[in-house]
Amino acid sequence: MKTFKGFFKAFILIACFIAIFFFRNEATGAFLSVRGFVEGLFNSANYRTLADLKIENASLKKELEKFSVAEKKDSSQFLEARVYSRYPFNDKNVIVIDKGFADGVTEGMPVLAKKDVLLGRVKSVQRFQSEVMTIFDPDWKTSASIGNAHIKTVLNGANTPRAELIPKDAAVAAGDEVVNSAQEFPLGLFMGTVKSVTLDEKKVWQIADIEVPYAIEDIDSVLIMTNFK
Amino acid sequence: MSFMKFVNRFFIFFLLATLAIFFQRGGFLNVGGVTPNLLLIVFLCLILAHDSMTLIVSVYLGLLLSAFFVDPFWLMELGLFGPVVLLIALMRKRFTGNAFIDLMLMTAVFELLFYGVLSLFHTSTLPLFPLLGELVYTILLGIPLWVLIKRIEA
Numbered sequence: 001m002k003t004f005k006g007f008f009k010a011f012i013l014i015a016c017f018i019a020i021f022f023f024r025n026e027a028t029g030a031f032l033s034v035r036g037f038v039e040g041l042f043n044s045a046n047y048r049t050l051a052d053l054k055i056e057n058a059s060l061k062k063e064l065e066k067f068s069v070a071e072k073k074d075s076s077q078f079l080e081a082r083v084y085s086r087y088p089f090n091d092k093n094v095i096v097i098d099k100g101f102a103d104g105v106t107e108g109m110p111v112l113a114k115k116d117v118l119l120g121r122v123k124s125v126q127r128f129q130s131e132v133m134t135i136f137d138p139d140w141k142t143s144a145s146i147g148n149a150h151i152k153t154v155l156n157g158a159n160t161p162r163a164e165l166i167p168k169d170a171a172v173a174a175g176d177e178v179v180n181s182a183q184e185f186p187l188g189l190f191m192g193t194v195k196s197v198t199l200d201e202k203k204v205w206q207i208a209d210i211e212v213p214y215a216i217e218d219i220d221s222v223l224i225m226t227n228f229k
Numbered sequence: 230m231s232f233m234k235f236v237n238r239f240f241i242f243f244l245l246a247t248l249a250i251f252f253q254r255g256g257f258l259n260v261g262g263v264t265p266n267l268l269l270i271v272f273l274c275l276i277l278a279h280d281s282m283t284l285i286v287s288v289y290l291g292l293l294l295s296a297f298f299v300d301p302f303w304l305m306e307l308g309l310f311g312p313v314v315l316l317i318a319l320m321r322k323r324f325t326g327n328a329f330i331d332l333m334l335m336t337a338v339f340e341l342l343f344y345g346v347l348s349l350f351h352t353s354t355l356p357l358f359p360l361l362g363e364l365v366y367t368i369l370l371g372i373p374l375w376v377l378i379k380r381i382e383a
Binding site for chain 1: 250253254255256259261262263264266268300301302303306344347348356358359360362363
């Protein structure tokens, strides 16, 4: 009887594995629902609203600048995706979203936290899921520019992203906007603002810590720019 | 260990490991960008509670199998996780014998080995602050979780 119970449990486990394999897509939806419920226990509704409002504010500011500078026809196409999970360890900062090549996603597509706010790029793609490298990943290195003078810099990914190789005599101050100047993403995409500026160890270059208008753990959904390239 | 006891313990620790990876992937206990290594805590508690390599390997293989379907992007990291944990399990007798001190030492050894080997596959330098943060945070959570698991097992 006891042996039968043991085999029965093992059979149930194998059946669960097979079910998860064949119903991966549905399991993703269920996982997102459960995660949303658990997040509701840990995060108060007010905190979630504040986090959403901050990032929406940054996005709307950029939209307003576009309208006030010139009338520009925006032909970008976006695909909204939900964040399925995050890398479980601390040496990288990548997320997995619930859209893959079946939805038209390909490697290298820009990923935005909100419209006009760059979050990262698609790193690898599977049928219904994609891996996104974010600007918080230590492997992230792209060109950026700071402020109205468009001071060239290199944005290095980290928990607090840093703009490095800023000329020593460049006038960079806290509050200056950091925008993308790398060709693999739309030019001028907002990335964050300068939080503080220091000199590097050899006192040759300036280094700026960048503050972004959101926390990566608060990102529930992203926008994939599907027609950039 | 009888077959039924083995199956019962396998299910308990497999469920704990699945919950641990669920919480880690969801970033629920993330503080300042640092995620605690709950999966490591579960396996270290398994090593401390049951000196059974068969049980450890079975739970790990079950987790790897489910990760193959659910988290295929991080199979390399999860694939490395197992051998490092097994190595620590084999080295268990070389530690002090005090569960709390061993838990801290094993966590430190894991962090060193796991991220050290992972850095061979990454082109950039390791982010030291998050990794040190993970070490401290994991130990802080590991001790009460070990006490809880010990009570469940008793």
